[in-house]
Amino acid sequence: MIRKITIAIDGYSSTGKSTMAKALAQHLGYLYVDSGAMYRAVTWWAMSRGWVSDDLIDEAALTQNLPDMSLELTTLGDGILEVLVDGARITEAIRSMEVAQRVSQIASIPEVRSFLVAKQQLMGLRKGVVMDGRDIGTVVFPQAELKVFVQADPQVRAQRRYDELTAKGQIVDFQDILSNINDRDYQDTHRSVSPLVQAKDARVLDNTHMGMAEQLALLISWAELAIQGEH
């Protein structure tokens, strides 16, 4: 029988990690978990409760209520990931600029991280999982058989994000997107709890000049080697 492994895909925001992680999981028949969607869901939930205002977060209210928050991720037949909080479907709402602007702050709260890391570890208990995020290869699954660290030039990432949002009919400003990407890179790499760092044993994938098909082919070849135990 072919052994199942754990695949951790970490890297900067808007590098296309989720798209390639999902495609890799579909190819392997593995469970796909978008851990960023979990941090976005907590952010949306805190905003909807009124605990996040212009420059203040009511951390006490947020952390006290966190254990009662019900968060579900389900993948539909067509590979679409549905996010439900307390039974409400928030799949699209977590992708808004408002959530994007707040999520790094929420993700730096230690209680939020330990709450979500515990859920993520449970999801990976049976192996056969591809999870993407910032600390998957370093904190969530330090024993993952394959770790990938994804990076790309910030201007290229901003242009991809701009094209994606305008294609959905959203009116957005390129400079706003670029500064949001730069802010998130800074916050993700400088926070004191679980900052984004490349795991020592990660393979680096720089996709500044790569298309999705090429990246996926490379990832599949790495996954096959890791499954055979030839990291």
Ligand code: DC
């Ligand atoms: O991957 P994403 O852009 O949807 O992630 C949203 C935010 O969540 C990002 O700014 C950093 C944070 N995050 C994190 O701190 N740890 C993770 N494992 C995943 C995401």
